[in-house]
Amino acid sequence: MKLNPARAQRLAVSRSGLLGALLLTLATALPAARAGEIEVLHWWTSGGEARAAQALKASMQAKGHSWKDFAVAGSGGDSAITVLRSRVVSGNAPAAAQIKGPSLQAWAREGVLTSINEVARAERWDDLLPQVVSDQMKYRGDYIAVPVNVHRVNWLWVNPAVFARVGAKVPSSWDEFFAAAETLKKAGVIALAHGGQSWQDLTLLETVTLGVGGAEFYRQAFVLREASALNSPTMDKVLSTYKRIKPFTDRNAPGRDWNLATAMVIKGEAAMQLMGDWAKGEFLAVGSQPGKGFICTPAPGTAKSFIFVVDSFAMFKLKSPANSAAQKDLASAVMSPEFQEAFNLSKGSIPVRLGMKMDRFDDCAKASAQEFSTAAKQASLLPSIANGMAAPSSIEWALKDVVSQFWNSDKMSTAEAMKRMVEASRRQ
Structure with a gap:
């Protein structure tokens, strides 16, 4: 049937109105259909870290999802992992959990993680990440985690x-460190703020190892865990240097959280701290600026070397389709340039995504990003043994125990410590 022009126009307008109403309905309904709950386990509870976590929460809420914070404070994540395991065993895993390094593959082998290849392929993660990072995010070729940032450990x-x-x-x-420490101690100042927790004890040792033994020795000792390196004249020198540091810490160090040690430097109660660049977030959180309120410089003897920690979120299998969709949005949000910038500006770390503009970052971060990129190209990045990047957790924990015992003992010799480190490195 042929319509006259006026009727045809009215029908076209009517159809246009119906189509517009339909599109409006879909636009309103789709966010609700996709909206899910994101429960994320992490241990970002100190000032700078908590502010960084809020950036992720805001990003997910902007997509219409509800955020359920599962934060467990203390012990560099040790307490959080204990809580996570009980949740997974009971069949109540969160959507994502802060897990890193070889532990990602260990969780994947248990069959509790889900593939996020759909997001990774669509957004070309293989092109955006250094291979040393992307390899750690995968299990049997599938992405099962999303990297959040890069920390440099060897900072003073x-x-x-x-x-x-x-x-x-x-x-x-x-030599200059101990000269400065003597001057500070004579002036009644705590030279080095330290937290006497096992992961901090080992973090300090790995930094000393790099500074005394060099990058290749560090690789042999803590990445390859060769007995000839762990029990050697060089390691003897490392351990001797390590124990020389303790008299320049204070008697209240045992059990102290790292951020409380950083606060001692901020307040002037202590002069220095050897710690990863998550410490910078604490300075920034109180308005302190690099070069003025604080100085960041490579740990003694470690200039141009890079011990790294990459924080990442492992993605757990979920039963709810809506929550699974929200989980994919979380992975995409974490890798977005906007979040990478906002999060790392607050956290004190640097973006894990290559090619990011660093205009808004401070000079410490710019130097760190440049050296990270160079080391990635040269395949010379050094994973942190103390912070879950270089060894299975059983070996990491065994080494922590040995190192803390040596740090706190007046009777254990360097020879005995080396012997125990060799034994710890053989743990399965």
Whole structure:
């Protein structure tokens, strides 16, 4: 049937109105259909870390999802993993959990993680990440985790006002470190803020190992875990240097959280801290600026070397389709340039995504990003043994125990410590 022009126009308008109403209905309904609950286990509970976690929460809420915070404070994540395991065993896993390094593959072997290849392929993660990072995010070729950031471990944090007051020089070698520490101690200042927890004890040792033994020795000792390196004259020198540091810490160090040690430097109660760049987030959280309120410099003897930690979220299998969809949105949000910038500006770390603009980042972060990129190209990045990046958890924990016993004992010799480190490295 042929319509006259006027009727045809009215029908077209009617159809247009119906189509518009339909599109409006779909636009309103789709977010509700996709909306899910995202429960995320993490241990970002200190000032700078908590502010960084809020950036992720805001990103997910903007997509219409509800955020359920599953934060467990303390022990560099040790307590959080204990809680996570009980949740998984009971069949009540969160959508995502902060897990990193070889532990990702261990969880994947248990069959509790889900593939997020759909997101990774669509967004070309293989092209956006250094291979050393993307390999850690995969299990049998499938992405089962999304990387969040990159931390450099081998940093020395300095309160310049304290140094200026006592006339000490910011050290770049271990000889200079001990000279400065003596000056500070004579002036009644705690030279080094330290938290006497096992992961912090081992973090300090790995930094000393790199500074005394060099990158290749570090690789042999803590990545390859060769007995000839762990029980060697070089390791003897490392351990001797390590124990020389303790008199420059304070008697209240045992059990202290790392951020409380950072607070000592911020307040001028201590002059230095050897810690990863998550410490920078604490300075930034109180308005302190690099070069003014604090100085970041490579740990003694470690300039141009890079011990790394990559935080990542493992994605667990979920029963709810809506929550699974939200989980994919979470993975996409974490890798977005917007989140990578916002999160890392708050956290004190650097983006894991290559090719990011660093205009808004401070000089510490710019230097760290440049050295990370160079080391990735040269395949010379060094994973942190103390922070879950270089060894299975059984070996990591065994080494933590040995190192803490050596740190706290006046009777254990370097020879005995080396013997125990060799035994710990053979744990299965």
